[in-house]
Amino acid sequence: MPDTGHESSSTAGRMACAFCRRRKLKCNKELPKCQSCLKFGFDCEYVTPGTPGGMKKLEGERSSRVRQLESRLGRVEQLLRAKNQQQGQDSTALSSEAGAVKAESDEVSIDEVTATALEHIYFEFVHPAVNIIHPERYVQCRPPTYLQHAIYAVSAAITEEYSVHRERLYKSSRKLLQEAELQDRKLDSLSLAHAQSWILIAFYEILQGYFHRAWMSSSRAVRLVQMMKLHRIDAVLQTTDPSLVLLDAAKDLTEVEERRRIFWMTFLMDRYSCISMGWPTLIDERDIRTYLPVSNEAFANSVSEQRLFLSQAKSAQEPEHISTFACQVVLSSLCGNKLSELQRFDPNVPATQPLGNAWLKPQRLNDPLTTIFCVPQYLTSRPSQLNPASVFLDFFAAATTICVHRAAQSQVREDPVSAEMIAQSRKQCLEVSFGIFRLMEMTCHWDLRVFYLCFPFCLYNAVTVFASFWLEQQVDLYERPLRFLLKCIDSFKNMPLATILLADIEAEFPGLIDRLNSSVGQEGSSDTSQFSAPIQLQAMDNFSASGPSLDMGFTDDFGDIGNFDQLYGAETWDIDDSILSTMGALPPSNFDTWNNSLEKGPDL
Known part of the structure; x- marks a missing residue:
């Protein structure tokens, strides 16, 4: 039996060790180490009340422990203070930066x-x-x-x-x-x-x-x-709830015309999205009851002119009272409608016509493949009245023609047509592209700013036609206008639009520019230059956008400007059928005829 009484007497006068006292643990007071110190690996020290300096030593340990804690707390406070200062500086910098950005956006001012x-x-x-x-x-x-x-x-x-x-x-x-x-x-x-x-x-x-x-x-x-309700300004019956009217009645003729012009410019933007991007139109022409815009002069001078609705202008064979603005509306409407019909075609959807007319399906593309948009004769470009408005109308008519033909040609696989029809379509595209080329030759000395904002897009369409022909047959008849129009687009390089169009050309015709430049190096031609040296379209001094002038001494390899009326009169100029041999659509003719056509240019 163990001697418990001896053990009790040996620990009876002993206080708990220093570690257990600090930790508030139960100490068994064993020697040389108590159970707690043995468990945690600490030095076990006993201090008895009767020991000289024992209590002082204990108090010294306590004060040392307090100083350590205070020191640690001080370091923690310093770290927190430094972190708060850094966060404050960052937040101040962010707020000042945001304030600067906001001030820059809110306070855009120019002198x-x-x-x-x-x-x-x-x-x-x-x-x-x-x-x-x-x-x-x-x-x-x-x-x-x-x-x-x-x-x-x-x-x-x-x-x-x-x-x-x-x-x-x-x-x-x-x-x-x-x-x-x-x-x-x-x-x-x-x-x-x-x-x-x-x-x-x-x-x-x-x-x-x-x-x-x-x-x-x-x-x-x-x-x-x-x-x-700007699309129904001139409607006879206004069925709109009066509580939904958002604008007061126009005060005078000028304000009415301004509202018409706002609507029709919005209409043009809607049709541009269809022509250039192939997206559906948002404005239904059946809902429009607003007169077409009058001339710019009548609008500026608040003068009344004869007015037409869009449906009336489209049905007229030769409208006599139509402004350049209205002509642009009509052309965009005609082109947008034809493109919308082509975009809606789905070969997997059964035809809506009766079964008895099913044999007419191959004729679906005949209409767009034979389409040529024309400008009324009194609005077309003439040497005596050459101005940006008339030039743009001819450009726009040619560009919309090319857009419709290219869209129709892309569907030939789904809806086959005859080879003669395709050849005729390409021939018409080439004709209108030559028209753009000759007009640009005669106006390339104008200030670039007078050209309407969509001029680069018109040039782009002509370039696609000449590029496709030149890649099939590398002859000067196609190469010269191709180089010239590419340089003209490059001259609009201050517009990112022109840069994007050039990139699209390179993507559609990979290596076209390199091949053009290499052909110059091989031929050593002196009358052509590298694409890297674009044409300089010089600005004219004191040029007025409302009344540009034309250098009547301008000539080119195809003849002088005096023959311009023969090209852009009532009859469309034609190209000899021998040119079609380069398309692969017609049997090749003898090379003597082909060489003659190259020397004299397109037959008129």
Whole structure:
């Protein structure tokens, strides 16, 4: 039996060890180490009350422990204080940076001299193409800031001198316009300036190559003009609920015409999206009861002119009273309708015509493959009245013709047609492409800013035609206009749109530029140059967009300008059928005839 009494007597006068006292643990007071110190591996020290200096030693240990804790707490406080200071500096920097960005976006301002110059550029060069603002009314009644910034942005986009301001002005216009719309919950303050701003913003986005943004912006303009009932300004019966009328009645003839122009420019933007991107149109022509726009001169001078509806202008064989603006509307309508029909075709969907007419299905593509859009004779380009408006109409008619033919040719596999029909289609595309080439030759000395904003797209369509022919047959008849038009597109390089179009050409015809340059090196031709040295389109001094002049001494290899009326008169100029031998559509003719056609150019 163990001697428990001896053990109890040996530990009876002993206090708990220092470790157990500090930790508030139960100490068994064993020697040389208690159970707790043995378990945790600490030195076990006993201090008895009777030991000299024992309590002082214990108090010293306590004070040392307190000092250690205070020191550790002090270091923790220092670390927390330093971290808080760093976070405060970061937050201050972020807030100051955000404030700077906000100030930059909110406080976009330009000096009065620059603003005046940009307004002059707009009304001199942009206004003839996007004629939706009356100049005198603009000066008399200053528009909202978002409309001003939209005007400035488009002007800066076509002028290298002020190009540094264009992106800031564009972003400011969008931001201010969206804020104005958000603040107007019930559309009580909806005005024409909203639609005008979205139209100009969409044009700017096209120039910068922001195509998806552009069509979203134009779609907003479409809904705005429809909400304001601008598509039914001249309807005989107004069945709209009066509580839904968002605009007051127009005060005078000028304001009515301005509303018409806003609607029709929105219509053009809607059709441009269909022509260039293949997207469905948003405006149904059956809902339109608004007269076509009158001439720019009548609008500027507040003069009344004879007016037509779109349906009337399209049904007329030779409309006698139609403006250049209205002619552009008609051409875009005709082209958009034909493209929409082609886009809706699905070979997997049964035809809607009766079974007895099923044999007519192969004729579906005959209409688009034989289409040529023409400009009324009194609006077409003439040497005596050559101006940007008439030149653009001829360009636009040719470009829309090419668009329809290319869209139809892409569906030949699903809906076969005869080889003669394809050959005739390509021949017509070549004819209108030569028209673009000759017109550009005679106007290449103009100031680039007078060319309407869609000129590069028209040039692009002609280049695709000449490129396809030249890749099949490397002859000067195709190579010369191809080089010239490529350099003309490159001359618009201050517009990102032109750069994108050149990239699209290179993607559609890989290696085209390299082959053109290598052909020059092989032939050593002196009358052609590398694509890397683009044509210089020189600006004319004191040039006016409303009345450009033409150097009557201009000549080229195909003859002088005096024969221009023979090319662009009432009859379309033709190309000899021997040229079709290069297409593979007709049997090759003898090379003597072919060489003769190269020497004299296209037969007229």
